[in-house]
Amino acid sequence: MRLLRTTINAAVLLFSLSVAFPQADSLIRRMEDMEGADRIDALHNIVIDLWLNYPERAMTFGQEALTLSQGLQDSSMISKSLRLIAGVHYYKGDYDQSLEYNQRAFKIAVALKDSTLINNGYNNIGLLYYNLGSYQTALEYLLRSKAIKNKIGETYGLSTTLNNIGLVFERVLDYKQARDYFEQAYDVAISINDRDHTLYSINNIGITYMKEGNLDEALKYFRRGFRMGVEIENINWGAVAARGIGEVYMISKKQDSVQFYLENSLQASQSIGDKKGMSEVYYLLAKNALEGGDANGALEFLDKCDGWAKQIQIRQQQLDNLKLYSTIYSNLGDRDKEKEFLVKYINLRDSLFQDVVTRNLSLIPLKIKEEQDRFKLSSQQVEIQNQLITNQLFTFIIIITVPLLIVMIILLRKNDRKNKELHRNNEELRHTQKLLITSEKMASLGVLAAGVGHEINNPLNFIKNGIGALSKKLEGNEDEELQSYFRIVNEGVDRATNIVKSLSHFSRKGPRxxxxxxxxxxxxxxxxxxxxxxxxxxxxxxxxxxxxxxxxxxxxxxxxxxxxxxxxxxxxxxxxxxxxxxxxxxxxxxxxxxxxxxxxxxxxxxxxxxxxxxxxxxxxxxxxxxxxxxxxxxxxxxxxxxxxxxxxxxxxxxxxxxx
CATH class of the missing domain: 3.30.565.10 (Histidine kinase-like ATPase, C-terminal domain)
Structure with missing residues (x-):
């Protein structure tokens, strides 16, 4: 334990020194005499070096790169500048702005027909929908990214996409499927000697085991990830591993070890200015303090966590914080505060749910248009191919003499059979597209129906509580007619509640x-x-x-x-x-x-x-x-x-x- 503590402290100090002198400073000095494409490339590198720890400075250089790229009318550079600005917004936690810039970059990539840029667009947009809570849409984009990489044989970046797909399955609680993708990501990272993504995959595998309750396996992966983080001087993922070890010990009720690992994880995150990491550590410290009986200490940690979560707009963390606030005030015996935060939790949860429903419904026209464009492109390719075959045959007839006409007739008959087969395939494709469009509509209507059922439950609860309060208020009143009215209203509310509850069972999906x-x-x-x-x-x-x-x-x-x-x-x-x-x-x-x-x-x-x-x-x-x-x-x-x-x-x- 003493050796491990020394290793952690040395790693934190080492990375703190490296962050104090970012490479961007030397790039900025060398860029002063650069012009045109060279200056844009230098600006891009500066943005990448700064976006994690100095997002405001990174944004300034990103906007300059975009302006210069637009001046040169270089579509490829414009697309890259937009993607880098989107990245800055992502690290600031501004996912809606990040999504807007990524979609602009993706539109240019499609116009350029650049498979690498298109693939990056699918991956980035998928990751953003994951952070915005639209998991089905996220999975669609990420699987397209994976398919393109496999088709063109591109290994670079495949580990990132596989990890992102795993994150979606982890968020919907399918830990086995998530782990399968994390393990695939690990194998790809190992094959290309990408140690950073190897470490990232190890931590993700550990998280799935922890959430499944297999603490021994989780601890094994987190310790392995921590050692590797120190070895390759990746303080970010090393801090995540230390945080994982602390959380495992917290679940195992080992209070002393919990505090040590969480504090070291916090120190590491602070050294690189990782606001998201600091927010997560403070949340765990608050939970640990509460379990140790220190409700006031838990409140102090949670205030710090909530401050960072609001600053970088981590909405899921804010939701978790409101629930924990309510629990802490319940332990402190402050019923008013407990109810206040519980109401805030319900309001934010319903708001996030409504955002997801609205976002999914707004995607229906885009998806339908995408399928129509894809079918139109396919039809045009078939027409061009048929026209090409016809031209070739016509030329062949002119060149070849009469004795070869018999061969021509045979070829034409074969071509006729192929055209009929192609026509049948086109009909099947049209039918399949109709089914896809119908499926998208029905899926979104299902989400909407679930939302309506949820909203109906709230006024039913108000009515139920109101009737209870009135009944209590009129206790002792022996007016049989009035009591019969109460029974009728209660029976009606109960029947409506049972119907909504029964409908909710049919909206549950998933392989479990x-x-x-x-x-x-x-x-x-x-x-x-x-x-x-x-x-x-x-x-x-x-x-x-x-x-x-x-x-x-x-x-x-x-x-x-x-x-x-x-x-x-x-x-x-x-x-x-x-x-x-x-x-x-x-x-x-x-x-x-x-x-x-x-x-x-x-x-x-x-x-x-x-x-x-x-x-x-x-x-x-x-x-x-x-x-x-x-x-x-x-x-x-x-x-x-x-x-x-x-x-x-x-x-x-x-x-x-x-x-």
Missing amino acids: VDEKCNIHEIIENCLLILHNKIRNKVRVITNFTNLGAELRGNEGRLHQAMMNIIANAEQAIHEEGTLEITTRRKEEHMEILVEDDGEGIPEENLIKISDPFFTTKAPGEGTGLGLFITFSIIEEHNGTIEVKSNHGAGTKFIITLPL
Whole structure:
């Protein structure tokens, strides 16, 4: 421990000295006699040297480079100047401005048809959408960047893109997928001997293990990252590693070690002016002080954290701070302050949510136009290619003599077959594009629906609380008519709340199948959603087991599967009928039986019901995907479905899922 402390202190001192004499000063002196492109290149290098620690100075040089580039009318240099100014805004935490400059640079890159610049644009814009909370859009841009790099065989910068993709998956809590990308980034960095990105990947892998609760693996990677940070004199990532070690010890309740590593991480971040790093350390110091019973000390640390977070506009950190403020004041017994910060937390959270919804909706026209432009370009290329083939054939006819006409006819027939195949491919492409556009619209409408459900809950809570307050105010009043009004209003609010809660289950997406799910609640939610369809038509009988109904799975996907089966049962009953749902436990499995007395399924169709696009409904009334998706969902959960049916006498679905 003594050797490690000495190493940390030496590393901090070493980097502090290097920061005190930035390379930019020598570049500025040498630049005095430069003109034209040479001066612009020097300005670009100065911006890169200054943007992390001296963003205001970097911005001045970046604007000068942009002005000179525009004067030379050099599109490539203009694009680079815009990207560097965007970088300065990024390190200042001004992500909206950074996004605007990156989009201007990207537009020029597309006009130049420069694959490297286009690739950089996708990566930078993707990272910004990640910081702005638009994770689906971020992932789309980053995956395009990765695809271009793989296509042109460009290894430089691939590690950065892979790490950025990993960050998106980490933010949506898919730590295994995130770690897969971080490990790919590590392998790429090792292959090109890029030690800075190797260290960055090591820290990211450690963070995923820590968030999964695997503290031993996390500590192993953070220690490795710290040693490497000292070795290559990268104080920034070394500070991140020290911060990670401190957080692991804080989770492990090792108070002495926590304070030591967090203070050294803070000292390192202060030495390079890393405001984001300082904000994160102060937040951890505040949490550690609170866990140690020092609420006032926690408040002092949190004030410093919040000051930096507001200065560089880290909105997620500000949100976390408001929640911690509320907890601290709760410990101090100051209820007014506790409520004040809780209200601020809710308001900021709702504001961030609304920003994400608005940003995603505004992207729909841009994405549709992008797909249309891509299809238009493809069509033009096909037309040019066809015209070229025609011209070549015409020239060949002129040059070649009559005896070769037979060969020409054969070639023309082959060309005709290729044109027909190309026409079919174009039709398939048009169909695919329509599906993509529809998918984008539906995805955004889903986000909007989730937002509306969220907003409905707030006034429902106000009504519920108001009725509670009025009821308490009128305690002792024995007016039976007035009490009946209270019961009616309460029942209405409860029903509305249950409907919104049930809808929210269907907006949950993601590959995780390890959530705690109560199959009885899932069935009840589906019946609630379908209540208006079945109430005057179907008599529902539920025979639920008393032995517990919890299992591991993806709650949203199981809702979708049960909804499809129950809806099919309702549609099979034309006039009036009975739907019986039974659950029972068999050893390590849960068995769900859904039986209706509807029209049943003909024997010849039983083997086809799990096929995609198979349907017996009239055109426009069904897609044939419902049961195909249901079978897929149950298979994802390592379960089985058995279907028994007698035509004209009803159908029984037997679903078996592991507990």
